[in-house]
Amino acid sequence: MTTRTADPRVVPLIAGRWSPRAFDGSDLPQADLDVIFQAAGLAPSAFNYQPWRFLYAHRADAALFAKFLAPLVEFNQSWANSASVLVYVVSEEAMVSDKGANPNHSHSFDAGAAWAMLALQASALGYHSHGMTGVDFEAARAALEVPAGFRIEAAIALGTMTTPEGLPEYLREREVPSARKPVGEIAIAGTFR
Amino acid sequence: MTTRTADPRVVPLIAGRWSPRAFDGSDLPQADLDVIFQAAGLAPSAFNYQPWRFLYAHRADAALFAKFLAPLVEFNQSWANSASVLVYVVSEEAMVSDKGANPNHSHSFDAGAAWAMLALQASALGYHSHGMTGVDFEAARAALEVPAGFRIEAAIALGTMTTPEGLPEYLREREVPSARKPVGEIAIAGTFR
Numbered sequence A, B: 001m002t003t004r005t006a007d008p009r010v011v012p013l014i015a016g017r018w019s020p021r022a023f024d025g026s027d028l029p030q031a032d033l034d035v036i037f038q039a040a041g042l043a044p045s046a047f048n049y050q051p052w053r054f055l056y057a058h059r060a061d062a063a064l065f066a067k068f069l070a071p072l073v074e075f076n077q078s079w080a081n082s083a084s085v086l087v088y089v090v091s092e093e094a095m096v097s098d099k100g101a102n103p104n105h106s107h108s109f110d111a112g113a114a115w116a117m118l119a120l121q122a123s124a125l126g127y128h129s130h131g132m133t134g135v136d137f138e139a140a141r142a143a144l145e146v147p148a149g150f151r152i153e154a155a156i157a158l159g160t161m162t163t164p165e166g167l168p169e170y171l172r173e174r175e176v177p178s179a180r181k182p183v184g185e186i187a188i189a190g191t192f193r
Helices: A012-016 A030-041 A062-069 A074-080 A107-124 A137-143 B012-016 B030-041 B062-069 B074-080 B107-124 B137-143
Strands: A052-058 A085-092 A094-097 A100-103 A128-132 A150-159 A187-189 B052-058 B085-092 B094-097 B100-103 B128-132 B150-159 B187-189
Touching (some): A052 A107, A137 A150, B030 B107, B085 B107, B107 B150, B137 B150
Parallel strands (some): A187 B052
Antiparallel strands (some): B085 B150, B094 B100
């Protein structure tokens, strides 16, 4: 069952990626995770500054995983608890060099590009990912010791998808790829309208 | 010549994407552009809100293209003038519904994810893309009539790559994929450090 259609020329990895909530809690090998982060780091960024940072915890490291899980809103905790790895994407707000610090217009935008690469690479290795902004960002900043000057963009659940039986009933019916606006609504030839 | 190495398991489309400046100025068929925007729209976003908008101008539409080119800083104008299409990525800052408007924590981040999908899809169709924040954003807002409540994230040059002979000499040597930080510098097991 799918709620999405795409032109056959759309890259299958892009068209097929979606964000489930049913994860099996299995281990995700560090070697795979490193490849996923390497792909994320290949995203483009302004002046190639690479403002992104990824903080992560494996589920197998129960104490650390609990610290990463706690800032999520209760709804997200309920299913993300079965992810293999929880990640927080953080971006550096300024470009810092020997000459001082300058605002970076695109630190969040660039971090989002890295997140997209991460998601696709995870798919390519047979995993699934689910981004979350249902996060108590203040709590996350405290728990993860994120200093001023870095913005917490989102959390990500990474893992191996399983059947939706383990989800509460109201989530089972949402366990399908979500629809998208038609191209005509997001792409505009000419000025804004 | 490349300045990048990647694990062989990194998706080739991700590892091979880079941002040249030598474009040949040829037409980019609208049908291809539509596929590129469709792929962009398949990015994940908070609550599937899809805050991204893409304003674009084909080079063949000289008057509109000039309007899109003018807000770029002079340096970017010099080479982006040979792109096939200029795009501005804009994001809606709030989530608007019947119940009112709420701040969207991830509007820029989500737009960045869409930009990454756009870049990869362009590569898959044989084109190249180059994001720019060397933009007079105030001028762009005026020229493109972008209303309050929408943030201009970046401009994008899209087109067909050519040999670098047409570039000024100081740019020819930069016409290679840029290097990246090692994974150990961007991915952190545990809290921030």
